[in-house]
Amino acid sequence: MILIIHAHPYPQRSRAGRALLAAVRDLPQVEVHSLYDAYPDFDIDVATEQAALTRADLVVWLHPLYWYSVPAILKHWFDVVLLSGWAYGEGGDALRGKHCLWVATTGGRASSFAETGTHQLPFHEFEAPIRQTAQFCGMVWEPPLALHGAQAVGEDEIAAAAVAFRRRLAAWPKVLADEDSPEIAR
Amino acid sequence: MMRDALVYLAAAVICVPLAWRFKLGAVLGYLIAGVLIGPWGLKLVYDVESIRNFSEFGVVLMLFVIGLELEPKRLSEMRQSVFGGGTLQLALSGAALTLAGAAAGLPWKAAPVVGLALALSSTAIAVATMRERNFLSTPTGQTGFAVLLFQDIAAIPLLAAIPLLGAGSLAAGGAELESLGWLEAAKVFAAIVAVIVIGGYLSRPLLRLVAATNLREVFTAFALLLVIGIAQIMSLVGLSMGLGAFLAGVLLASSEYRHALETDLEPFKGLLLGLFFISVGMAIDFGLLVTQPGRVALLLLGFLALKLATLWLTARIVGVTPRQRWLFAILLSQGGEFGFVVFGAAQAARLLSDEWAGLLNMIVAISMATTPLLLLLHDWQQARSECARGKKVEADAIDVRQARVVIAGFGRFGQIIGRLLFANGIGAVVLDHDPDQIELLRKFGYKVFYGDATRLDLLRAAGAGEVTLIVNAIDDIEDSLRLADIVRENFPNLKMIARARNVTHYVELRSRGVLLIERETFEAALKAGRYTLEALGVDRFRARDMANIFRRHNIADLEALIPVFSDEASRVSAAKAGRAELAALFARDRKQFESEQSGQDWQ
Numbered sequence: 042m043i044l045i046i047h048a049h050p051y052p053q054r055s056r057a058g059r060a061l062l063a064a065v066r067d068l069p070q071v072e073v074h075s076l077y078d079a080y081p082d083f084d085i086d087v088a089t090e091q092a093a094l095t096r097a098d099l100v101v102w103l104h105p106l107y108w109y110s111v112p113a114i115l116k117h118w119f120d121v122v123l124l125s126g127w128a129y130g131e132g133g134d135a136l137r138g139k140h141c142l143w144v145a146t147t148g149g150r151a152s153s154f155a156e157t158g159t160h161q162l163p164f165h166e167f168e169a170p171i172r173q174t175a176q177f178c179g180m181v182w183e184p185p186l187a188l189h190g191a192q193a194v195g196e197d198e199i200a201a202a203a204v205a206f207r208r209r210l211a212a213w214p215k216v217l218a219d220e221d222s223p224e225i226a227r
Numbered sequence: 228m229m230r231d232a233l234v235y236l237a238a239a240v241i242c243v244p245l246a247w248r249f250k251l252g253a254v255l256g257y258l259i260a261g262v263l264i265g266p267w268g269l270k271l272v273y274d275v276e277s278i279r280n281f282s283e284f285g286v287v288l289m290l291f292v293i294g295l296e297l298e299p300k301r302l303s304e305m306r307q308s309v310f311g312g313g314t315l316q317l318a319l320s321g322a323a324l325t326l327a328g329a330a331a332g333l334p335w336k337a338a339p340v341v342g343l344a345l346a347l348s349s350t351a352i353a354v355a356t357m358r359e360r361n362f363l364s365t366p367t368g369q370t371g372f373a374v375l376l377f378q379d380i381a382a383i384p385l386l387a388a389i390p391l392l393g394a395g396s397l398a399a400g401g402a403e404l405e406s407l408g409w410l411e412a413a414k415v416f417a418a419i420v421a422v423i424v425i426g427g428y429l430s431r432p433l434l435r436l437v438a439a440t441n442l443r444e445v446f447t448a449f450a451l452l453l454v455i456g457i458a459q460i461m462s463l464v465g466l467s468m469g470l471g472a473f474l475a476g477v478l479l480a481s482s483e484y485r486h487a488l489e490t491d492l493e494p495f496k497g498l499l500l501g502l503f504f505i506s507v508g509m510a511i512d513f514g515l516l517v518t519q520p521g522r523v524a525l526l527l528l529g530f531l532a533l534k535l536a537t538l539w540l541t542a543r544i545v546g547v548t549p550r551q552r553w554l555f556a557i558l559l560s561q562g563g564e565f566g567f568v569v570f571g572a573a574q575a576a577r578l579l580s581d582e583w584a585g586l587l588n589m590i591v592a593i594s595m596a597t598t599p600l601l602l603l604l605h606d607w608q609q610a611r612s613e614c615a616r617g618k619k620v621e622a623d624a625i626d627v628r629q630a631r632v633v634i635a636g637f638g639r640f641g642q643i644i645g646r647l648l649f650a651n652g653i654g655a656v657v658l659d660h661d662p663d664q665i666e667l668l669r670k671f672g673y674k675v676f677y678g679d680a681t682r683l684d685l686l687r688a689a690g691a692g693e694v695t696l697i698v699n700a701i702d703d704i705e706d707s708l709r710l711a712d713i714v715r716e717n718f719p720n721l722k723m724i725a726r727a728r729n730v731t732h733y734v735e736l737r738s739r740g741v742l743l744i745e746r747e748t749f750e751a752a753l754k755a756g757r758y759t760l761e762a763l764g765v766d767r768f769r770a771r772d773m774a775n776i777f778r779r780h781n782i783a784d785l786e787a788l789i790p791v792f793s794d795e796a797s798r799v800s801a802a803k804a805g806r807a808e809l810a811a812l813f814a815r816d817r818k819q820f821e822s823e824q825s826g827q828d829w830q
Contacts, residue, residue, distance in 0.1 A: 050768045081757075081767040 043068070043210055044097035047075045048104040048115040057146040057191040057199050058105060064203035065210045072097070076114045083117055090122045095135060099213055100180065102171070103144040105191075109160075109167050119174060128178045137179035142186070143171055144206065150190040164189075231278075234271045238264045239501050253359065254352050255599040257501045261508020272509065279506040283468075285499025286351050286564060287458050288492055290379070290469040293354065293372075294476020295485050305373050312370055312545040313377020316559075319537040320346035327533055331526065336392050337578045341587060343385055344569035345530060346537075347378045348559040350469070351500060352595055356558060356602065360679070361703055365661045367542075367551045371558055374541070379470055382565040386465070389572045414464040421460050422471050425453070426478030434484045447491040454492070467565075503564070504595075510567075511592040512585055519586075527590050531597065535560050550665075557605055561598045562591030610685065630654035633689050633697040635680035635710055637664055640726050640747055641700030655698075656689045681709040683717060691718050699725040699741075704732050711739040733785060734792045753778060769820075776816055780809050 047062060049055045052075065065071055074093060076085070094100065104112050111119075126133050147154075147164075154164040164187060172182050186209070188194070188202045238260035246256025264271040272278070325342030333341055353375055357363040363372065430453055437449045454472050461471030479485060516523055538556035547555050567588060574584040632648060634641050637659040648655045658680040659665055668675045676689050680701060691697060697714060701707040707725065714721050724743045727733035736744050753774050760770035784805040791797040 051766045053764075053766050053769075077768040078766070081771040 042097045043071045043099045043101060043213060044093050045071060045073045045101040045103055046115065046118065047073055048077060048102075048112045048118070049075070050077045050112065050114075052078065055105070057188050057194075057202070058103065060199045060203045061103060061144060061146070061188070061206050064207045068207070068210055070213070071210060076118055077112075080114065083114060085114075085118055085121050087121055087124075090118065091127065091135065094122070094139075097139060099140045099142060099183075099210075100136075100175075101142045101144060101210075104146075106145045106147045106167070111171065123174070123178055134179060139180050140183050141175035141180040142183040142209070143168070143175075144186045144188075146188045146191045148190070148192055150193065154189070231272055231274075234264050235260075235278075235502060235505060238271075238505065243501070253501075254355055254504055255596060257504030258508040258596050261505035262511060263508075264505070265509030265511070267511065267513040275506055275509045278502065279510070282499050282502035282506050283564070284455070284458070285496060285501070285503045287468045287472045288454060288496040289351060289354065289500055291454050291472035291476040292489055292492060292496055294473040294478075295480050295489050296476075305369065305376075308370055308373035308545065309377050312541060313374050313381070315544060316374050316538065316541040317343065317346050317378065317381055319541055320534055323533045323537050324530070327529055331529070333583065334578075337573065337583070340385070340389060340392065340569065340573055340578060341583075343381075344566045344573075345534070345562055345587070345591070347382055347563040347565045347569075348375060349561050349563040349595055349598075350375045350379060351503060351564060352561055352598055353558050355500065356598065361660055361706070362558075367547050367555055370542075370545060370547060371555055374559060376473075378563065378565070379467060379473070382467060382563075382569070385569060386565075386572060389569065389576050389578060392576070392578055411464070415466060418460050418464040418466060418471070419474075422457050422474050423478065425457060425460075426475035430475075430479060431482050431484070434482070434488075438484065438487070443491075446487065450488050450491050451495065507564075507567075507592050507595060510588065512589050515585055515589050523586065523589060523593075526586060527593055527597075530562070530590055531560060531594060553605060554602075557598065557601045560601065561594040566591040610688070630656045630690055631694050631696070632656070633658065633686070633691055633694050635659075635697060635699050636701035636707075636726075637661070637668070637675075638700070638702050640702070641698065644698050644700060656694070658685065658689055679706070681706050681713060683713055686713065686717075691721060694721070696722040696724060699723055699736075701726070702728070704728050704735075707732065708735050708739065711736055711741055715740055730785065730788075731792075734789050737786075737789055749778075749781075773813075773816075776812065777809070780805075780812055784809075 045062070045065070047058070049058050052059060062073065066073060072093060074090070080086070102111070102115065104115055107113075110116070123129065123136075124133070125131075127135050149158075149160055151164075153159040154162065154167075156162065160167075168185060172185075175182050186202070186206055188199070191199070239257060242260035242263065243253050243256035246259060247253060262268050265275065266273060321339070321343040323342075324345045325339045328341045328345075329335060329338040353371060354363065357368050357371065362368040434446075434449065437446050440446075453475065457471045457475045458468035461468050479488065535553075535556045538559050539552050542552040542555040570579060570584045570587050570591075573579040574581065579587070631653060632655040634645050634648075634655050635658045637645060637657050638661075641657070641659070645655055645657060657665075657668060657675045659675065660679055665675045676685060679685065691714070697718075699707055699710050699714075701710060707728075711723065711725065714723055722743075723741050725736050725741045725745070727736055727744050727746045729746070733744055733746055756777075757767075757770045757774045760773060761767050765773070784801075787805070788798060788801050791801055
């Protein structure tokens with residue numbers, strides 16, 4: 042089962058993220074948890090979330106990049122769901138061996154993520170803490186999908202990203218070769 | 228006339244607050260006022276009889292208002308306790324008192340009439356006392372009310388039977404009586420139909436018509452007219468005026484004018500009822516007390532003992548909780564206003580001698596005064612045993628859950644708070660006046676005190692001096708404010724969290740220095756508002772944002788309202804300004820939200 046943890050406070054206002062989600066929602070093995078929708082008061086049901094994670098063999102984190110990080114509720118989800126003794130630490134091997142795919146949409150153009158760009162660092166530097174979160178729980182880090190410059194790209198580029206995302210999930214558990222899943226507009 | 232009014236009002240204004248102050252209850256206050264100004268006191272008023280007739284209308288109004296508060300649906304639910312408990316009580320008390328009466332030397336024909344008449348309790352006193360103690364809505368209060376209701380119904384055939392038993396009517400032929408009976412029955416039937424037609428069908432459109440004039444005093448006049456008219460119809464055919472008024476009240480209970488009628492009649496009801504009690508006080512013939520003190524005392528004690536015992540037995544059989552059986556018995560222990568009427572009729576029918584009638588009237592009147600006294604005794608005893616019991620529980624539970632919170636009021640609101648605390652192992656002392664609730668909680672091992680949370684001694688016993696905070700979850704606004712006053716005066720370091728029933732209550736609490744106040748419906752309504760927005764397609768988190776903005780603004784508005792709250796004009800203008808401000812706030816928020824999103828639709 043593929044568990045998509047989706048975090049967008051105002052899904053109706055989302056353009057890229059919504060298109061990505063719509064592209065995969067109908068896949069038979071996909072289960073979507075939209076955190077802001079399920080827990081608008083941040084009252085995350087830890088047992089439900091952990092049970093879903095246990096059933097999943099691929100976990101997808103799908104969200105816009107906010108201030109070089111995940112939206113507040115996904116951070117809170119990390120804090121209350123990925124517990125010591127369950128996700129990490131002694132006896133914490135519930136997620137061990139599962140795969141994790143990070144799908145982020147960003148506002149800046151791909152070129153802005155460079156030492157000479159607006160954001161002063163290449164994108165993989167921002168990827169590092171999120172990757173480490175997954176890896177600390179023993180998950181296998183899949184090559185991420187990033188849709189940069191989402192405010193400037195046209196409908197066709199969003200559609201292309203959506204298609205690529207769908208192919209990745211549809212092929213699962215076969216891990217596609219790198220050339221089949223190019224990181225969009227990196 | 229004016230002089231009499233002066234005397235009555237002055238006596239009431241002096242005696243009732245004094246009685247209240249000494250926790251004697253308003254009814255006893257009025258009775259004392261009556262004794263003071265009556266023929267055996269300062270002799271300020273002589274015409275007891277006319278004032279009695281006039282003030283009986285207070286009882287009628289009271290029954291009308293009680294009827295208003297009873298919806299037909301609830302009345303039919305009460306059917307069983309009215310006829311079950313009512314019949315039982317009347318049979319038990321009536322039989323015991325009849326036998327005792329016969330033993331005391333009453334003629335055999337008079338004994339059952341007297342016995343049954345003494346078995347009747349005073350609706351006026353019992354209901355007023357239950358109201359005063361917020362007791363009417365509890366299950367035991369409802370049982371008591373059902374019994375009283377049955378008594379009111381039963382008084383009618385009792386009154387009708389007196390002439391048949393009386394010495395005068397023995398000579399009348401049976402046939403003549405029978406034909407008279409048929410005519411009477413037809414009249415009674417017609418009167419009841421008339422009341423149902425007036426109460427159920429005619430009054431509503433008329434009320435609408437009158438209300439449309441927007442003249443408040445005309446509406447009040449019409450409300451009075453309605454009750455007086457119905458009372459007249461009933462008394463024309465010799466039925467109880469109170470019963471007719473009650474019936475009309477029930478028929479109007481589901482109408483939209485229920486509250487308006489209630490509020491408009493309330494002051495009349497209160498004053499006339501007070502006058503009625505004053506007249507009872509004046510009627511007490513202390514001469515008998517001087518000439519035959521032993522006999523009066525013996526009869527009174529015998530009456531009270533038998534009535535209390537049979538009432539206690541009734542309470543037991545109908546399933547009143549053990550801790551409330553005595554309370555139930557005491558509340559209904561007095562003789563009723565129907566007693567005076569029955570004795571008067573029996574005296575007229577020469578069923579009772581003048582001496583007996585005087586004695587019985589006196590006993591009923593004194594028994595009305597003993598009710599509040601017995602209640603005081605009961606409270607005192609209860610408080611003592613509560614304290615003893617409280618200490619015992621504390622002794623073995625103190626290290627398990629040290630109480631840190633007092634919860635005053637354990638209804639719908641307080642219960643949620645209490646359960647949240649208990650579920651987390653936080654001890655709380657609960658004060659409530661509904662003993663059924665208390666019994667249940669005690670079974671679960673919680674320290675619960677029965678009684679009025681606005682009593683300083685009870686608060687102290689509950690540990691208000693030691694705990695750090697008190698939750699004021701009382702549903703009655705006046706009691707809630709009284710508690711806030713008492714806490715501020717006596718436990719200045721005790722932090723209070725209060726439940727507000729409405730905005731006025733909120734403002735009153737804030738003006739008493741309460742800092743943490745939650746309006747009881749606000750959060751729930753806000754949540755329902757969020758669901759509404761969501762159902763209209765707004766994202767859940769966005770709906771939450773909107774509710775948060777609304778809450779913050781609403782509270783700020785409310786706080787800004789406090790200094791000008793007493794002045795209606797500025798209150799209205801502040802409310803208007805607040806509404807406009809909120810609209811502007813939402814417009815700003817919408818603009819901000821949209822611009823932010825349109826600039827960053829990469830998400």
